[in-house]
Amino acid sequence: MKRIGLVIAVPVIIGVGYFLAYPELSLRASAPDITAIPTASVTADKTAAPAKAKKRGAAVPLVVVAAARKEDVPVTKTVVGTIEPVETVAVRPQIDGIVVTRSVTDGQMVKTGDVLFKLDDRAIRATIDKDQAALAKDQASLVAAQLDLSGAQDLAKQRIDTNQQVYQLDAAVKVLEAMINMDKAQIAADQVQLSYMTITAPIDGRVGVVNTSVGNLVRTSDTTGGLLTITRMAPLRVSFTLAESDLAAVRAAVANNPATVQIKLPGSDATVATGQLNFIDSSVDTASGTVVLKADVANSDGALWPGQYVTAVVDLSLQKDATTVPLIAVQQGSNGSFVFLVHPDKTVAMQTVALANTAGDTAVIASGVQPGDQVVVDGQLHLQDGATVQTTTKEAQATPSQDNGVAPQKVER
Numbered sequence: 001m002k003r004i005g006l007v008i009a010v011p012v013i014i015g016v017g018y019f020l021a022y023p024e025l026s027l028r029a030s031a032p033d034i035t036a037i038p039t040a041s042v043t044a045d046k047t048a049a050p051a052k053a054k055k056r057g058a059a060v061p062l063v064v065v066a067a068a069r070k071e072d073v074p075v076t077k078t079v080v081g082t083i084e085p086v087e088t089v090a091v092r093p094q095i096d097g098i099v100v101t102r103s104v105t106d107g108q109m110v111k112t113g114d115v116l117f118k119l120d121d122r123a124i125r126a127t128i129d130k131d132q133a134a135l136a137k138d139q140a141s142l143v144a145a146q147l148d149l150s151g152a153q154d155l156a157k158q159r160i161d162t163n164q165q166v167y168q169l170d171a172a173v174k175v176l177e178a179m180i181n182m183d184k185a186q187i188a189a190d191q192v193q194l195s196y197m198t199i200t201a202p203i204d205g206r207v208g209v210v211n212t213s214v215g216n217l218v219r220t221s222d223t224t225g226g227l228l229t230i231t232r233m234a235p236l237r238v239s240f241t242l243a244e245s246d247l248a249a250v251r252a253a254v255a256n257n258p259a260t261v262q263i264k265l266p267g268s269d270a271t272v273a274t275g276q277l278n279f280i281d282s283s284v285d286t287a288s289g290t291v292v293l294k295a296d297v298a299n300s301d302g303a304l305w306p307g308q309y310v311t312a313v314v315d316l317s318l319q320k321d322a323t324t325v326p327l328i329a330v331q332q333g334s335n336g337s338f339v340f341l342v343h344p345d346k347t348v349a350m351q352t353v354a355l356a357n358t359a360g361d362t363a364v365i366a367s368g369v370q371p372g373d374q375v376v377v378d379g380q381l382h383l384q385d386g387a388t389v390q391t392t393t394k395e396a397q398a399t400p401s402q403d404n405g406v407a408p409q410k411v412e413r
Contacts, residue, residue, distance in 0.1 A: 062390045063379035064397070065342050066326050070371040073322045073359050074315050075249075081240030081263075081312035083304050085231045086296065087203050091116065092226040093218040095196040102214050110201040110230065117227065119218070121197035128190040135183035142176035149173050205232040231306055234299040238263055238275060240312045241290040250280065250293065253316045261295040262313040263304065269360065273297040273304055277314065319357065319364065327363040329375040330355065339369060340376035340383055342391055348376065350385045 097119030104116045149169040156166050208229040212218060218227065238261060242250060253259040259277035264270065275297035284291045293314075297304065304310070329339050330353065341351045353368030369375065374391070376383065383389070 060388055060390050061379060061382060062392060063340075063342070063348075063376045063383070064394055065374045065391045066329065066377045066393065068323055068325045068365070068369045068371050068373045068375060070321055071324055073319045073324060073357065073362065073364050075317045075319050075357060076359060077242060077246055077314045077316060079240045079242060079312050079314070081238045081310050083306055083308045083310060084237045084239050084294075085205075085233075085306045086235055086237050087205070087232040088306075089202050089205075089230045090226040091199065091202070091228050091230060092222065093119070093196070093199065093220055095119070095193060096217070096219045097121070097197060099212055099214050099216050099218060102210070102212075104207055104210060104228065106207065106209050108207045109205070109233075110207055111204050112201055114201045115198060116201055117199040117212070119197040119199070121194055124190060124194050124197065128187060128194065131183060131186045131190055135180060135187065138176055138179045138183055142173065142180060145169065145173045145176050199227065201230060203230055203232055205230040233302060233306075235296050236299045236304050236306065237294050237296050238310060238312055239292065239294045241285075241288070241292055242314070244284050244289045244291060246316075247280075247284070247291055249316045250277070250291075250314070253277075253314075254280065260315045261297075262315070263297055264311040264313065265303075266309060266311060271313075273299060322356070323365045323369055323371055324362050325365060325369060325375050326377050327358060327361045329377045330363050331380060340380055341369070342374040342376060342389065346388055346391065348383055348385070348387050348389055 099117055100120050101118035102116075103114075103118075104110065110116070149166065149172075152166045152169050156163050208231065210228045211225055212227050250259065254277060261275045261277050262271045263273040263275065265272055275295035277293060277295045279292075279294035281292040295312075325339065330337050331339065333350075336352060337355055338350050338352045340348045342348055351368050354366040355363055356366035357364040376389075377394070379389075
């Protein structure tokens with residue numbers, strides 16, 4: 001019996017000690033089996049969680065909106081062009097000589113008639129003195145011949161002398177008169193040669209690199225760039241090309257009114273100069289399918305430089321009553337261009353649009369948007385079709401607060 005009681009008592013004691021050491025096991029044993037919970041109940045709880053979070057005040061995104069407008073938009077073509085000088089002169093000597101004076105430096109601005117160089121003119125001046133002396137000699141001979149002719153004519157009237165001598169003296173007078181005319185012509189030619197010894201600026205402009213200095217012998221046969229180059233800096237000309245397909249529109253623009261060309265510097269939207277289109281090439285380049293156009297610009301402020309690359313914007317026509325939105329509102333997707341429309345209930349919708357044209361930071365919409373529609377211009381990154389948003393405008397963001405100078409958030413709910 002003792003053995004039977006011992007066999008019964010030992011397991012009971014071990015069981016009691018186990019439950020005392022691990023009480024949580026008793027709780028688990030009494031908990032219901034979670035695997036027995038229906039699947040529909042779990043799914044319902046998961047679906048209800050976001051809705052409960054939304055009711056607790058989930059953040060509604062704030063976006064900047066702008067209204068689509070109806071306005072007249074210029075139809076333009078934007079191309080890359082180059083600035084060309086209207087006049088460029090390579091100054092070369094017109095007579096051989098040694099440079100004795102240099103009055104110009106590299107890059108100097110000069111006016112028409114400014115002295116650039118002087119050459120050694122001693123030889124030509126001596127030639128002029130010689131020719132003037134020959135003129136004086138012939139003039140004195142002419143006076144003597146005229147007196148002889150007058151005396152012979154008086155004797156011929158008195159029949160003391162024959163007319164033959166009168167004829168001879170008359171011929172001598174005419175020869176001397178011709179010689180005097182030759183002397184005067186020679187002196188005039190010498191004066192021209194003397195003028196070549198002083199080299200002046202033929203046009204207003206900026207001097208390039210001066211290729212000679214005092215003491216150098218310059219020759220008319222030198223053809224390597226000349227003494228220097230002068231480029232007129234104002235006005236200038238912009239040259240650019242347009243595709244053959246744009247030729248008809250350009251010709252129509254020129255026929256109606258002088259087409260305006262706006263000049264902008266690369267990387268800038270500011271117009272630095274405006275000119276009138278005044279040249280269309282007489283033929284289309286068959287290799288590239290383009291035609292060359294040019295326009296003169298005043299460049300009175302010196303903002304442009306010959307050889308400079310610029311952006312040329314050609315105004316071709318005016319599109320009236322066009323529907324426009326800020327270009328930043330137009331997004332690109334797999335199905336083409338689209339915008340986010342904001343409905344009166346503050347929900348957004350992805351609206352596919354067709355672009356007709358762009359003018360600067362404005363997009364011309366052919367279809368998809370009507371004037372007055374609200375489109376999102378900032379904050380599109382995290383938007384989805386059907387999302388609820390708060391809206392504000394750039395004008396509201398830019399208006400300073402009267403209290404602390406901080407732009408208030410004008411929010412439409």
